[in-house]
Amino acid sequence: MPQLRKDPVTKRWVIILHEEAKQPGDFKVENPMRHGNKCPFCPGNESMTPNEVMSYRNPESLPNQQGWEVRVIPNKFPALQIEGDLDRTGIGVYDMMNGIGAHEVIIESPGHDDGFQNYSRDQIARIIRTYTDRYRDLKRDRRFRYVLIFKNHGSAAGASLDHPHSQLIATPIIPKRAMEEVEGAKRYYYYKERCVFCDIIRQELSSGNRIIHENEQFVAFSPFASRFPFETWIAPKEHKDSFGDIDSGEIDGLADIMHGTLRRLVKTLGNPPFNYVIHTSPCGEHCTDYYHWHIEIMPRLTKVAGFEWGSGFYVNPMPPESATKFLLKNGS
Amino acid sequence: MPQLRKDPVTKRWVIILHEEAKQPGDFKVENPMRHGNKCPFCPGNESMTPNEVMSYRNPESLPNQQGWEVRVIPNKFPALQIEGDLDRTGIGVYDMMNGIGAHEVIIESPGHDDGFQNYSRDQIARIIRTYTDRYRDLKRDRRFRYVLIFKNHGSAAGASLDHPHSQLIATPIIPKRAMEEVEGAKRYYYYKERCVFCDIIRQELSSGNRIIHENEQFVAFSPFASRFPFETWIAPKEHKDSFGDIDSGEIDGLADIMHGTLRRLVKTLGNPPFNYVIHTSPCGEHCTDYYHWHIEIMPRLTKVAGFEWGSGFYVNPMPPESATKFLLKNGS
Numbered sequence: 001m002p003q004l005r006k007d008p009v010t011k012r013w014v015i016i017l018h019e020e021a022k023q024p025g026d027f028k029v030e031n032p033m034r035h036g037n038k039c040p041f042c043p044g045n046e047s048m049t050p051n052e053v054m055s056y057r058n059p060e061s062l063p064n065q066q067g068w069e070v071r072v073i074p075n076k077f078p079a080l081q082i083e084g085d086l087d088r089t090g091i092g093v094y095d096m097m098n099g100i101g102a103h104e105v106i107i108e109s110p111g112h113d114d115g116f117q118n119y120s121r122d123q124i125a126r127i128i129r130t131y132t133d134r135y136r137d138l139k140r141d142r143r144f145r146y147v148l149i150f151k152n153h154g155s156a157a158g159a160s161l162d163h164p165h166s167q168l169i170a171t172p173i174i175p176k177r178a179m180e181e182v183e184g185a186k187r188y189y190y191y192k193e194r195c196v197f198c199d200i201i202r203q204e205l206s207s208g209n210r211i212i213h214e215n216e217q218f219v220a221f222s223p224f225a226s227r228f229p230f231e232t233w234i235a236p237k238e239h240k241d242s243f244g245d246i247d248s249g250e251i252d253g254l255a256d257i258m259h260g261t262l263r264r265l266v267k268t269l270g271n272p273p274f275n276y277v278i279h280t281s282p283c284g285e286h287c288t289d290y291y292h293w294h295i296e297i298m299p300r301l302t303k304v305a306g307f308e309w310g311s312g313f314y315v316n317p318m319p320p321e322s323a324t325k326f327l328l329k330n331g332s
Numbered sequence: 333m334p335q336l337r338k339d340p341v342t343k344r345w346v347i348i349l350h351e352e353a354k355q356p357g358d359f360k361v362e363n364p365m366r367h368g369n370k371c372p373f374c375p376g377n378e379s380m381t382p383n384e385v386m387s388y389r390n391p392e393s394l395p396n397q398q399g400w401e402v403r404v405i406p407n408k409f410p411a412l413q414i415e416g417d418l419d420r421t422g423i424g425v426y427d428m429m430n431g432i433g434a435h436e437v438i439i440e441s442p443g444h445d446d447g448f449q450n451y452s453r454d455q456i457a458r459i460i461r462t463y464t465d466r467y468r469d470l471k472r473d474r475r476f477r478y479v480l481i482f483k484n485h486g487s488a489a490g491a492s493l494d495h496p497h498s499q500l501i502a503t504p505i506i507p508k509r510a511m512e513e514v515e516g517a518k519r520y521y522y523y524k525e526r527c528v529f530c531d532i533i534r535q536e537l538s539s540g541n542r543i544i545h546e547n548e549q550f551v552a553f554s555p556f557a558s559r560f561p562f563e564t565w566i567a568p569k570e571h572k573d574s575f576g577d578i579d580s581g582e583i584d585g586l587a588d589i590m591h592g593t594l595r596r597l598v599k600t601l602g603n604p605p606f607n608y609v610i611h612t613s614p615c616g617e618h619c620t621d622y623y624h625w626h627i628e629i630m631p632r633l634t635k636v637a638g639f640e641w642g643s644g645f646y647v648n649p650m651p652p653e654s655a656t657k658f659l660l661k662n663g664s
Contacts, residue, residue, distance in 0.1 A: 005557040009516040009528050010509075014557045015647045022650055024600050024658050027561060027633035079647045092535045093528065094556045148643055158637025169645075176644030177342075184341040196341055196425065203424045224426045225337040225346045229359060268356050277642035296642060301359035304636070305490025310609035310628055311480055312508030313501075315347045315411045318354055326356050 001081055002099030004173060012176045015079050015099055040076075041163035043068070043110045050074045053104060054133060056126050069123070070130045071107040078103035079169060086143055086172050102138055102170040106130055107163065115153065115164050116262035117271060125255035127166070131278070132251070134168055135244045139283050144170040146178055146282050149243075154273025157300045174282045181279060182287055189290035197292030198239050200224075210324050213260045217253030220261040222320030222327075229301050229318030230269060230327070232261060235294035243280035243293045258295075265299060267330040273300040333413055334431030336505060344508045347411050347431055372408075373495035375400070375442045382406045385436060386465060388458050401455070402462045403439040410435035411501060418475055418504050434470055434502040438462055439495065447485065447496050448594035449603060457587035459498070463610070464583070466500055467576045471615050476502040478510055478614050481575075486605025489632045506614045513611060514619055521622035529624030530571050532556075542656050545592045549585030552593040554652030554659075561633050561650030562601060562659070564593060567626035575612035575625045590627075597631060599662040605632040 003016045040048035043066040052064055053072040061067025074082070080101025088097045108127050109119070116124075131149050138147050151166040152158040159165075174182075188196035204210055204221045212232060213220040220234045234257055236250065246254065265274065280293040308314050335348045372380035375398040384396055385404040393399025406414070412433025420429045440459050441451070448456075463481050470479050483498040484490040491497075506514075520528035536542055536553045544564060545552040552566045566589055568582065578586065597606065612625040640646050 007555070007557040008520070008532060010512050011516060012557065012559075012644060012646075014559055015645070016558070016651050017647065017649045018651055022561070022654075024562075025602075027601070027650075093531045094535075148645070150637075150642065152637045156635070158635045158640075171645070178643060180342050180644070184343060188340070199425045200340060203426070223339070225339040225344065226348070227344075227346055229354070230356070269359070270357075275637060275642065279642075298642065303488070303490045305482075305484045305607060308490075310482065310607065310611075310630065311510060312344060312512070313347070313480070313503070314344075315349065317349045318359075319348050319350055322354075 001084070002079060004097045004099055004171075006095045008093045008095070010176070013171075013173045017079065039112055039161070039163050041105075041107045041161060041165060042112050046071075049105075050076055054130070056130065066110075068107075068110065070109070070126050072130060072134060073105050073107070075103040075105050075167065080171065097172065100143055100172050102141075102144070102168065104134060104168045106134070106166040106168065108166060109164055112163050115266075115271070116258070117266045119259065121252075121255045121259045124258050125251055128246075128251050128254055128258075131166070131168070132244060132246055135280075138168070138170040139244055141170065143172055144283055145174045146171050147280070148175060148178075149278040151274075151276050153275070154271075154300070157273035157275050159273075174285075178279065178282060182282065182285065182291055185290045185292070186287065195239050195290055195292050197235060197294065201235055201237060209321050212264065212324055212327050213257050215253055215256050217250050218257040220257050222324045224320065226316055226318075226320040226323070227314040228298050228316060230265060230272075230299045230323045231316075231320070232265065232297040232327075233294055234258065234261060234297070235292065239292055241281040241288050241291040241293060243278050262297070264327045264330050265297070268326050269299055269301065274298060275300065333416070334411060336429045336431055336503075338427045340425045340427070342508070345503075345505045349411065371444055371493070371495050373403075373437075373439045373493060373497060374444050378403075381437075382408060386462070388462065398442075400439075400442065402441070402458050404462060404466060405437050405439070407435040407437050407499070412503065429504060432475055432504050434473075434476070434500065436466060436500045438466070438498040438500065440498060441496055444495050447598075447603070448590070449598045451591065453584075453587045453591045456590050457583055460578075460583050460586055460590075463498070463500070464576060464578055467612075470500070470502040471576055473502065475504050476615055477506045478503050479612070480507060480510075481610040483606075483608050485607070486603075486632070489605035489607050491605075506617075510611065510614060514614065514617065514623055517622045517624070518619065527571055527622055527624050529567060529626065533567055533569060541653050544596065544656055544659050545589050547585055547588050549582050550589040552589050554656045556652065558648055558650075558652040558655070559646040560630050560648060562597060562604075562631045562655045563648075563652070564597065564629040564659075565626055566590065566593060566629070567624065571624055573613040573620050573623040573625060575610050594629070596659045596662050597629070600658050601631055601633065606630060607632065 006013050046064045050073050055068040055071040057068035080099045080103050082102050086100050135147050148169045185196050210222040223233050276297040278295050281287045281291045338345050378396045382405050387400040387403040389400035412431045412435050414434050418432050467479050480501045517528050542554045555565050608629040610627050613619045613623045
């Protein structure tokens with residue numbers, strides 16, 4: 001079973017995988033998850049994956065067979081395991097717990113070569129609806145403190161299979177970065193009695209020079225302190241702390257703005273490797289007043305040197321105002 | 333002039349470079365700093381670099397000519413600029429300051445193909461002595477709050493030139509990760525009245541299953557909550573908050589343990605890309621009692637997916653106890 005371990009100084013949790021029994025040479029292999037020529041995520045190969053958790057599919061088709069539009073499966077190589085109770089222990093200065101959690105894969109489309117360059121708004125809406133279905137289901141599990149939904153696109157962004165997919169990890173702890181955001185937002189709220197994200201959105205809309213896309217419900221912008229070239233955030237205009245509280249009108253609005261924004265990124269940068277992460281409030285924390293869910297999109301154009309994550313100090317050679325201009329030149 | 337910008341939620345500072353005027357296509361170039369076939373860091377090519385800040389050299393040789401063993405130059409493409417006063421401003425919710433700082437390159441050896449696989453203990457001691465000379469000099473500058481010394485080795489670790497070198501960035505702010513460590517160590521000290529790093533070192537030496545190397549003054553170990561396969565920390569046994577307070581006996585001890593530890597990493601992993609970062613106390617902060625300087629070495633064997641730095645949540649497929657065993661098999 002994987003193990004969760006806490007760094008005693010910074011309180012950062014790490015998942016340590018034990019069962020794989022890797023050798024030092026194993027890390028030179030570039031794509032350890034290739035399955036010959038057969039893609040396990042393609043229609044017709046459903047038997048190559050664990051049984052599906054859910055799917056959007058033709059009502060006449062059967063689970064784990066062809067006929068789906070979006071399909072969710074447990075990760076075959078999970079970072080955390082769903083079965084068991086939480087067991088917290090300590091040895092001297094160190095704290096740990098067993099690696100309980102969920103690790104699922106959202107196969108975004110039957111088309112092996114599909115992606116945000118050709119997804120319709122409807123397909124994106126189905127993907128978002130799948131995210132919310134799984135989010136709401138896992139949030140009910142009392143063992144979990146956070147549900148992390150993210151996408152790695154392209155090998156440089158950490159994807160090990162080409163077929164378009166996102167992932168979901170439900171964790172029994174709150175990831176460090178999520179906690180920092182919640183605490184930062186709380187400090188701001190106690191000082192100003194306003195949501196910091198609402199203030200950011202208001203200021204961005206009024207200054208306008210970092211706005212990439214806007215519709216009735218959402219705004220996409222290059223953040224003022226972008227860590228990476230062409231980093232882009234998408235946030236709902238209406239204050240809501242939890243991604244799980246998105247309603248069906250908002251799902252359409254989000255599909256529209258993701259369609260527009262990611263197409264611009266793909267066109268401007270030539271289908272770059274990228275990641276996105278949905279930032280939402282932790283399960284069971286009361287942060288309705290001050291937290292504000294959003295999506296952070298990070299194209300992977302520069303190499304992040306070790307000092308950047310060793311120090312938390314980023315150097316970005318592309319001012320967000322210039323990135324916005326380049327993106328606006330490429331109409332969606 | 334570069335600009336320092338603060339994320340209003342997490343208080344993370346980012347350096348935004350303005351003058352480069354990059355185009356989106358510029359990020360596809362892998363090694364933008366190649367200078368034809370001539371290496372600007374090789375002896376005989378001294379005129380290709382800015383004038384040296386200092387060097388260890390043959391006393392009969394002249395500055396900016398051949399005859400050096402270690403040579404320090406200002407970075408030709410600095411992330412921060414040394415000239416000027418700090419100017420702090422804000423616009424609405426956002427805070428920023430002009431990009432004042434120092435950015436230097438430490439050329440570690442005249443040999444283009446040298447590295448920790450063949451450095452003598454004496455050469456490593458000279459490199460460390462150079463680090464301390466520059467550290468102490470820059471710490472005196474009242475504009476700077478932190479002096480960050482790090483090495484990127486190999487293209488995958490962010491190095492843009494092959495010739496072995498380290499870097500130094502002096503910043504007018506305290507990098508986020510450094511601040512987190514200082515605050516974590518302070519919390520522990522107030523709770524236990526002991527230094528958390530001293531407790532870690534004591535526990536590691538007593539359990540022994542993560543110790544890679546040890547001498548009179550230093551210990552090298554795989555940290556309990558390693559983020560990366562073969563992550564290795566080196567810490568002084570004697571409690572000292574600042575790297576700048578290292579004495580000449582300790583420089584020899586550190587050279588010895590870096591010689592042993594980095595050779596083991598190179599042998600076990602076949603000259604892997606890696607980074608190391610010297611973690612020390614911020615300038616002008618009084619954290620003598622509870623902070624403890626150390627070096628974190630991070631081999632770059634796995635791709636860090638976006639969710640890992642989006643969430644601060646790492647998955648490590650190599651338990652540190654197993655990493656230690658592999659490293660101990662390869663005697664230095």
